[in-house]
Amino acid sequence: MSFGCYPDSLIGSIPNLYYYAANNPSEATIAKRRSYANTISYLTPPAENAGLYKKLKELKELISSYQSLKDTGRASPICKTIIEVSRSCNLENDVTLPSDDAEDLDPDSRDKLVGQVYCKLMEIESRLLPCGLHLVGCPPTAEEAIATLVNIAELDRPEERAGPIYGLPGILARSLGLDIEDIYSKSNRGELAEVDLLQDITETSRCSIRSFVLEKVGSDGRISFNIMTAMRKASGLYEPAYIAYLKSTKFASADLGNLKSLFAYLEFCLQQIVMDNEVSAMIRGLAGKYIEPGPGGDPIRNPAVLPTGKNIHALDPQSIPTQAALKNAKVVVDRLIQRQAEASGGMYPESIAVVLWGTDNIKTYGESLAQVMWLVGVKPMPDSLGRVNKVEVVSLEELGRPRIDVVVNCSGVFRDLFVNQMNLMDRAIKMAAEQDEPLEMNFVRKHAIEEANELGTSIRQSATRVFSNASGSYSSNINLAVENSSWSDEQQLQEMYLQRKTFAFDSDSPGAGGTMRREAFVTAMKKVDVTFQNLDSSEISLTDVSHYFDSDPTKLVAGLRKDGKRPTALIADTTTANAQVRTLSETVRLDARTKLLNPKWYEGMLNSGYEGANEIQKRLTNTVGWSATSGAVDNWVYDEANSTFIEDDDMCQRLLQTNPNSFRNLVATFLEANGRGYWEASDEKLEKLRNLYNDIEDVLEGVK
Numbered sequence: 203m204s205f206g207c208y209p210d211s212l213i214g215s216i217p218n219l220y221y222y223a224a225n226n227p228s229e230a231t232i233a234k235r236r237s238y239a240n241t242i243s244y245l246t247p248p249a250e251n252a253g254l255y256k257k258l259k260e261l262k263e264l265i266s267s268y269q270s271l272k273d274t275g276r277a278s279p280i281c282k283t284i285i286e287v288s289r290s291c292n293l294e295n296d297v298t299l300p301s302d303d304a305e306d307l308d309p310d311s312r313d314k315l316v317g318q319v320y321c322k323l324m325e326i327e328s329r330l331l332p333c334g335l336h337l338v339g340c341p342p343t344a345e346e347a348i349a350t351l352v353n354i355a356e357l358d359r360p361e362e363r364a365g366p367i368y369g370l371p372g373i374l375a376r377s378l379g380l381d382i383e384d385i386y387s388k389s390n391r392g393e394l395a396e397v398d399l400l401q402d403i404t405e406t407s408r409c410s411i412r413s414f415v416l417e418k419v420g421s422d423g424r425i426s427f428n429i430m431t432a433m434r435k436a437s438g439l440y441e442p443a444y445i446a447y448l449k450s451t452k453f454a455s456a457d458l459g460n461l462k463s464l465f466a467y468l469e470f471c472l473q474q475i476v477m478d479n480e481v482s483a484m485i486r487g488l489a490g491k492y493i494e495p496g497p498g499g500d501p502i503r504n505p506a507v508l509p510t511g512k513n514i515h516a517l518d519p520q521s522i523p524t525q526a527a528l529k530n531a532k533v534v535v536d537r538l539i540q541r542q543a544e545a546s547g548g549m550y551p552e553s554i555a556v557v558l559w560g561t562d563n564i565k566t567y568g569e570s571l572a573q574v575m576w577l578v579g580v581k582p583m584p585d586s587l588g589r590v591n592k593v594e595v596v597s598l599e600e601l602g603r604p605r606i607d608v609v610v611n612c613s614g615v616f617r618d619l620f621v622n623q624m625n626l627m628d629r630a631i632k633m634a635a636e637q638d639e640p641l642e643m644n645f646v647r648k649h650a651i652e653e654a655n656e657l658g659t660s661i662r663q664s665a666t667r668v669f670s671n672a673s674g675s676y677s678s679n680i681n682l683a684v685e686n687s688s689w690s691d692e693q694q695l696q697e698m699y700l701q702r703k704t705f706a707f708d709s710d711s712p713g714a715g716g717t718m719r720r721e722a723f724v725t726a727m728k729k730v731d732v733t734f735q736n737l738d739s740s741e742i743s744l745t746d747v748s749h750y751f752d753s754d755p756t757k758l759v760a761g762l763r764k765d766g767k768r769p770t771a772l773i774a775d776t777t778t779a780n781a782q783v784r785t786l787s788e789t790v791r792l793d794a795r796t797k798l799l800n801p802k803w804y805e806g807m808l809n810s811g812y813e814g815a816n817e818i819q820k821r822l823t824n825t826v827g828w829s830a831t832s833g834a835v836d837n838w839v840y841d842e843a844n845s846t847f848i849e850d851d852d853m854c855q856r857l858l859q860t861n862p863n864s865f866r867n868l869v870a871t872f873l874e875a876n877g878r879g880y881w882e883a884s885d886e887k888l889e890k891l892r893n894l895y896n897d898i899e900d901v902l903e904g905v906k
Contacts, residue, residue, distance in 0.1 A: 471508065
């Protein structure tokens with residue numbers, strides 16, 4: 203930035219102390235570049251498991267009854283009730299429910315059905331969600347830190363300097379002579395016994411960590427001197443609470459050495475989570491003193507982010523993707539291809555449109571970048587210093603499948619931070635296109651040849667697949683149009699995407715930046731079978747922010763394809779050790795159930811006051827954004843949201859008193875969703891919304 207740039211001229215030599223969320227290192231880095239900011243990290247809100255509520259809780263109780271009575275004559279009637287309640291919970295798009303009477307199902311079929319419903323419930327119940335908003339200078343209590351510790355304990359950490367630390371679910375599984383990955387796989391398929399076993403492992407993990415934390419808590423609910431623990435230690439009869447608890451379970455033979463290493467690590471993490479360092483860091487900065495630097499990212503994946511109150515830094519851009527990221531990427535890619543093959547009669551997808559984010563790649567050390575390379579069958583090669591600046595083609599024999607074509611759209615922040623990696627991706631894709639291989643085994647080459655013939659270019663030029671915004675430009679602005687209701691139709695949104703997101707990056711012209719190549723982008727997107735994004739941390743999901751739908755090309759691809767077919771939209775969820783690949787619709791439904799419609803979430807937001815009510819309204823607006831760009835939102839999501847926030851008169855009054863402006867926007871968003879054809883609502887519901895809107899207007903204008 204030069205002195206002639208406004209940010210540089212305005213900041214001058216003024217100190218700039220800037221509170222920034224610890225989980226957003228990419229934008230914190232840009233704040234440093236633009237305004238010389240000394241960032242001070244703050245913690246994300248305390249997290250809890252989403253839990254179950256209303257009929258979802260009833261459904262879990264029915265499944266418990268079925269398990270205890272499944273070998274009796276009552277199994278069939280209970281299964282029938284489970285099917286009925288599942289339909290009332292709108293689970294028919296998540297689980298295949300029989301149209302016939304449950305009495306016609308044999309015992310194995312009943313078990314499989316109940317297992318699939320149970321698996322879906324556990325997925326909802328165990329989802330981690332932020333409750334309320336974080337207050338700077340108010341660290342979480344030890345009790346509030348438990349859910350975060352449970353998720354930290356899920357992951358294997360072989361890279362720790364003091365020696366490998368193994369995840370608690372894996373330790374518990376091995377105590378039974380089982381492998382946790384096998385349990386995950388079978389549970390994901392809905393095998394009832396494995397779903398139940400995984401739930402036992404999850405509950406045992408939570409309870410053992412809860413007992414571990416509570417023996418360190420003082421009378422004020424925070425980590426401090428615990429007189430009972432001190433007395434037991436002094437008596438010589440002390441046994442760690444987590445070991446005492448595990449001895450009472452079927453996992454009593456869990457490896458003691460692995461447990462001690464893990465819980466020593468968790469004790470360190472607990473101390474960091476509850477440390478109050480945010481206000482003192484600001485005071486040190488105001489006094490002109492040194493603020494300790496620290497990495498930004500996901501505290502669950504990388505507890506070194508803690509404690510907060512640090513001056514955030516990111517990572518060496520040339521160090522990604524790491525070998526660990528490549529290993530994780532292979533798992534996700536295999537599941538992605540398998541999921542699409544199952545939906546398309548065993549056919550491989552020929553082309554996948556992938557979105558890459560700056561923050562996500564910092565948090566995961568380049569997992570999504572590695573996914574792109576593994577899809578095309580190329581692997582990154584670090585040099586002796588760990589810098590990744592070379593790629594190597596993987597043979598078809600080693601790959602075991604065709605090379606999948608990709609169209610990569612990078613966020614503006616990714617472009618700013620990882621331009622070298624964009625060039626590396628471009629080299630990798632072009633290298634794959636130039637392999638002399640059968641076209642049925644190399645879709646990158648197949649499409650490059652077709653495009654070369656169509657556009658009159660070389661194969662190498664036609665293999666251009668890495669796109670972003672023009673330099674200095676960010677997003678497609680679809681999010682702004684949706685937030686402000688300033689768009690006429692979906693065609694306008696798609697045109698915005700094509701105008702702003704079609705700047706190609708060419709490794710053959712390094713340093714040139716992006717060049718508008720709309721025709722090449724459109725030609726490549728016409729062949730896309732799957733659109734794909736990643737979710738990598740529990741704090742931010744699809745409807746929490748507008749960026750995800752802003753970059754989603756699902757309906758755009760359908761408009762460009764000659765057959766008008768809408769591509770399969772898939773989301774990789776690597777927020778837990780059990781990585782999942784779901785459809786976009788499944789993920790939106792999961793998001794709605796665990797946040798927007800979940801009393802635990804919206805009550806937490808309302809307890810945060812004015813801004814909490816605004817967060818509720820934002821979730822609904824982002825849901826409409828997904829309807830606009832992908833059509834992936836079921837009608838019942840709007841119905842249930844309307845029932846929760848509009849049909850309940852007490853809730854209406856609370857929202858009106860807490861934040862009348864956001865409540866007005868919430869009502870207007872419901873009406874807009876109906877007007878744009880995304881929500882089919884009865885005349886009575888619409889009339890109530892219109893009257894409510896007018897009443898809120900009167901309140902805001904002082905008429906009432």
